[in-house]
Amino acid sequence: MQPAVKARMTENFTALQDINWMRLDWRRELRNNITTVDMLKTYLPLGGREEAELRLVTDIHPMNIPRYYLSLVDPDDPQDPIRRMCVPDAAELVVAGSMGETTADPYGDDKHNKGNGLLHKYSYTALVVTSEYCAMYCRHCFRKRMVGLSNELTVKNFHNAAAYIADHPEITNAILSGGDPFMLPTRVLEEMLAALADIPHLNHVRIGSRVPVSYPLRLFDDDLMALLRDFGERKTLFVPTHFNHAREITPVAREAVYRLRRCGITVNNQAVLLRGVNDTVEALMDLMNGLLRIGVNPYYLYQCMPVARVRHHFQVPLKEGVDIVDRARRYFDGYAKRFKYIIGHDIGKLEICGRIGDKIILKQLHARSGNEDDVSRLMVRTLTDTSGWLDDLPETNL
Numbered sequence: 001m002q003p004a005v006k007a008r009m010t011e012n013f014t015a016l017q018d019i020n021w022m023r024l025d026w027r028r029e030l031r032n033n034i035t036t037v038d039m040l041k042t043y044l045p046l047g048g049r050e051e052a053e054l055r056l057v058t059d060i061h062p063m064n065i066p067r068y069y070l071s072l073v074d075p076d077d078p079q080d081p082i083r084r085m086c087v088p089d090a091a092e093l094v095v096a097g098s099m100g101e102t103t104a105d106p107y108g109d110d111k112h113n114k115g116n117g118l119l120h121k122y123s124y125t126a127l128v129v130t131s132e133y134c135a136m137y138c139r140h141c142f143r144k145r146m147v148g149l150s151n152e153l154t155v156k157n158f159h160n161a162a163a164y165i166a167d168h169p170e171i172t173n174a175i176l177s178g179g180d181p182f183m184l185p186t187r188v189l190e191e192m193l194a195a196l197a198d199i200p201h202l203n204h205v206r207i208g209s210r211v212p213v214s215y216p217l218r219l220f221d222d223d224l225m226a227l228l229r230d231f232g233e234r235k236t237l238f239v240p241t242h243f244n245h246a247r248e249i250t251p252v253a254r255e256a257v258y259r260l261r262r263c264g265i266t267v268n269n270q271a272v273l274l275r276g277v278n279d280t281v282e283a284l285m286d287l288m289n290g291l292l293r294i295g296v297n298p299y300y301l302y303q304c305m306p307v308a309r310v311r312h313h314f315q316v317p318l319k320e321g322v323d324i325v326d327r328a329r330r331y332f333d334g335y336a337k338r339f340k341y342i343i344g345h346d347i348g349k350l351e352i353c354g355r356i357g358d359k360i361i362l363k364q365l366h367a368r369s370g371n372e373d374d375v376s377r378l379m380v381r382t383l384t385d386t387s388g389w390l391d392d393l394p395e396t397n398l
């Protein structure tokens, strides 16, 4: 690389460190997102081969990196965990690979799609896919088949979705999901929340968002905070978010979380165990303890799903995952170890309880509508060194 090009790149990247993210207009700043390989290479060094491969990858799965999140990357480390989550990788061209088969929809969303963006997977929960847009397109996303792409899965008429929920008294809670609901204009979110506020059988509402991690500046919008505070006085509001690494817990993210908490919102974290990101005892300890320090509850640690163009390079084998999690738990206080290590499967949610030798013990926490008898059943399966998903595990006995 020519010295002048290298110097400009260093200058561009260094300038990011001086920006006061809390003062930026979140809508205007989105226009500065890095969405092309040409933009990316003005900040980070790319090899010639890497550049060509990234162009192929981004034709399939678009790139979208906020400058804020890019500023967290270590530009000198090609294996940097933050970089792995935001910068496309040639490994995304591999559909299957060493970890076994993949699928576009491992969580069975499409089977439970009631149309108009509404997924009714558990009798008591309605999930509304509110948008296909996110501030950042995470490279490990399990909804990679739709995020950033035009699709038929998102809600078209929220009032019809709310009417479905109102007509089903067994639904106790609604999740606004996506994509990222916080990337909707505040007035659109206001209409959605208003439609849910008067449904008497809803105990609580969740807004699933990675904005506290990838684009915390959105949460410095006072109109949004006022909306959330007002709604919180009518229904209990939770924000499940998705920190995966302690370096994502920046002063800006912490302040964004505090702003949510000041609105009376409980923030829970749903991390994913990812190869090269948080697959060590130390990384998990730093993550869970760091979350507690800013008042975010460690809630789930998901086993990475067998998603096409994700599994091959991000999934950690279950045997290794159990051992990492169990070793980390030795050092956690009671609140840090409250999270559950989870398989979010087509049949429902399964807690990974642990292993005895080459046998893994699972407990089903949630089952799809009509299969409620399966809830709380224990399952014993045989582990190999490479098995990464329930379907890889033959049934066995203790």
Ligand code: SF4
Residues within 6 Å of the ligand: 133, 134, 135, 136, 137, 138, 140, 141, 142, 143, 147, 178, 179, 180, 209, 210, 242
């Ligand atoms: S923010 Fe969530 S839905 Fe959006 S790309 Fe990241 S993981 Fe996927």
